[in-house]
Amino acid sequence: MTSPTESNRSVLFLGRGQLNQLIRALADDGYQVVGPTIDQAAIVYGEITSADDLPIGWTDVQEPGKYRLQRRDDEACFGYVVGPHSWKKYLFPPVTLVATADRTKTGWQLSTPETEPPRYAFLGVRGCELAAMRIQDKVFLGGPFVDPTYQKRRAAAFIVAVNCTQAAPTCFCTSMNTGPRCSSGFDLALTEVADGFLMEIGSESGNVVAARLNVEPATSAQLESGNAARQQAVDQISKQLDTTDIRDLLMNNLRHPHWEEVANRCLSCTNCTMVCPTCFCSSVNEVPDLTGDHVDRERSWDSCFNIDFSYMNGSPTRNSIHSRYRQWMTHKLATWHDQFGSSGCVGCGRCITWCPVGIDLTQEVAAIRSSQNNPSVEGAVNSSHDNEGVS
Amino acid sequence: MKPAATAHPHNPWLAHAVRISRMAAATPGVFICDLVFQDSAVAEEYTFAPGQFNMLYLPGLGEIAISISSDPDQRDCISHTIREAGNVTRALGELPVGSALGLRGPFGSSWPTENCIGRDVVLVAGGIGLAPLRPAICHLLAHRERYGELNLIIGAREPSGLLYTTEFDAWRADGLNVHVTVDRANSDWHGAIGMVTNVLDRLWLRQPENTLMLTCGPEVMMWYAVQMAIRRGLSPESLYVSLERNMNCAIGLCGHCQFGPQFLCKDGPIFRYDRVASILKVDDL
């Protein structure tokens, strides 16, 4: 991925004290500004009314199965990586009303409520999260049918990206080519430096907003410190996922004994799918009121880790943890390519951090890969058998 | 794939209003439900291809995917052949004629009737798997001159489980060889006993290399029918199977119906065998 250089895109400088100007400008334009804030011992996404709501001076420390907030020794606003929430909760809400039915004298009235979508301004969108939005765009907008809820919310959103200046041990965006640099898909992009923010403009709406702020062209020293800050994130990334031929690697190993090994640890609790910024599975359920005269058709986040998810003709198709873990991982990393032309993984590492037992998908892929390279390792016999039928 | 003919093209969640125009018991636990659109403009616009399915909706109970079993050229109603299996189908079976329900559709891929032109065709149906093949049969017989030999092998658990028996004579008269076999029967049954694979095994094929097979039924049955067809000289590219997985949204957005790389609701339910061959026998996929 080629990142835009500072020279071909004019970079502005927003002083630390002027961040509130940006938040206010967005609010004045009718946006509901949402961004990072501290709640429930984590940095989550919530409503922001001023820069004071941001996690100033806090960072997150992450490892598989563990997340802790920690004080920084500076007053950085965006000095953390990614938390348990992702922006999908605004674009593809956990529970959406897709239709209603009301009993009439002679039958039913079916309706689809079309309320005005909320207009969100997302403050603090990371490179991997921009990539996740591009992926969900393909899922919800790229097929023969378009999801109206996502479409409206997505179209209305204003995106202020923030370049990462640090990385967690769970981050692997460089393996997935999704970051850490925010290169497109934003209206404005910030890079936090000591005394303020370098600001890039990514769209005409971004330009209009920037024009109302007290910004000035960045000095070469500021540009230099921005480069260094961003480079620090790149340098800190330690985790890798080898994606070479990953689609075939996984699809040729559907009967690999390693799935069973993961199933010994996996809780099938759905946490990885819920925190994943690209997972899109849902179920529409009938929610009748007491009289049964009014029915809400609610679409809720669902997960391929739920037994009921594949229920058919009296029994679930994927009736074991190993088959459900395999479904999730092969979908995310392999069949997503067939379906949407890219990987479904952006390397944000949430599924690793928020797995209660710390299962790390990069290690599980590596285990399967190493058994291919070393015939003495588990599964080599099985997988060669699998190869026959796969085109 | 073309999107559903819908009065609300921007709104895939809104159902059309349909009314039950006829209800008929078919086999034990299976009934046939004919539906007409309340809005004649929608009726005018609505077309489907053989093998496609609709989502039928009963408020408060939910939606269910049911394949269409009527003749695609028949314009006065759409027919569904339904087994009572869950809350929605059971409630549907109890509705009187004239009741209104919601319908979204049609969805999914269809039988390759274009590819059948100029070739021999074998249709293999197991149990209620004959329902989604019926529109294909109607279509093939309506344009009988376009095709070579047409054979239909129907398997059922027992003679009482055979669908559309009153139509067999007409089908035969129109140039379809109908072979029936059941798993179990009393000695008063004069037809064949055994699996559809046995019938396929001894079926006279004049040009296996130029023959297509369309099959729908339990997955195990389709798998062995396919293996037998290959043994009989049909090519894997000329075999079509109709698969089933849990359907929830029918519009490719909910993720329920995934089968390997396929979404059953938009890539399926009908697949060319060689495109799913490698994953058909993977346990619990």
Added chain:
Amino acid sequence: MNTDHPNLLKLLAATRFVEGISHDHLQGLCRASRLLKLPAGAKLFQEGAIEDEVFVISSGHIRLSMNVPGRGDVPFLTTGPGELVGWSGLIGDGRMTATATAIDDTTLIAMSGRRLQELCDSEKELGYVLLQRVAQVLSQRLLSTRLQLMDLFAGEKADT
């Protein structure tokens, strides 16, 4: 020597059962065979009886059934052109494990089990091919029985 030998040879050669068997060996098979025509409803053999002959169906269909006390004759399989029935006469002890009844006018090639065995003993190549054919028939029938046992249509798909 059989009088309808040329006709027999033609019918036998047309069955899938003998695919891949050389012309010479077919001649040998014919010498051990006779042509048998059964009207619809006629019994070919009875469960429990000892038979020396095995049969290849040339045309028509044979229904196999077993007698179950209290349920009478329970049919379980229909066999048709190209298929082998009465294999117990060749590789078993000759005691039939089912009753075979013609369900339409049926033409069969009946082969003497004893003479077939002699032929296989002397012509090892033919014996090998023939037993392979029989094994194929039996494996197919085993699969079919298994599928019937699974009662595939009992809990079958309700929708789509």
Added chain:
Amino acid sequence: MTDSTALQNTSAAENSAVAVRPRPRLAVFKFASCDGCQLSLLDCEDELLAVASAVEIAYFPEASSRMLPGPYDVALVEGSITTPHDAQRIQDVRRISRTVVTIGACATAGGIQSLKNWADHEDYLRCVYASPEYISTLATSTPIADHIKVDFELRGCPISRHQLLEVIGALVNGRRPRLPAHSVCLDCKRKGTVCVEVAQGIPCLGPVTHSGCGAICPGYDRGCYGCFGPVAQSNCQSLTTQYLDTGSAAETLLPLLRNFNASAPEFREASNRVAEISIERNGASHR
């Protein structure tokens, strides 16, 4: 702007609509329990009238002095079996009830009182009662399903009234109840609740616990107590191993597992394993 479609039955359909079914007769039986689950039914304030009009409440000593004899269409059974008399009485309930629905952790898993399954119940009797010789109890507290065939189990301590209404509604209408079968984690995530285990190191049974409560505790910075019992195919072994490995004490985990659903097989086995590990590590006795 709203899109809509009108579903219009013909008048013929209205007239030939399915005949009104007779109201099913409902009975509520109590075994060893605190009555909390029965109260959930009475707690359905707004809905109670609707329930009362949908079913005939024929036997419900907690709510009414009018007690009609069986048979009953639906029996809601609360409580566990702890006495020889109750072991007999539940057989009678089964005989006179077409559908038996057990409600609550006591009825579905033996309840908190099943802690006595790990102890000498004679000791307990002596501790609690002045004249233990008058008390006739069994050595164990066991779920109803250990004694009779149960048609449907409704989990929770206490049960969720929404789930209870769904079950009654389903039984009245002859359909299968729709109850979610996922873990508590999914409910936390839909609500935006941050995982208390990962973010705060609070041991939480959410990943192995059946949904139903609405994920209350993690929303208040507490771990899940497993009130709704183990979710299907729960992997308690992996979860407890992880908690022990990341610094939770066996002494913290044991009371989590040995709780309202202590005798649910998955929780029981997990707690026994944790107890063994605890003995190995520091010789403490929990058995």
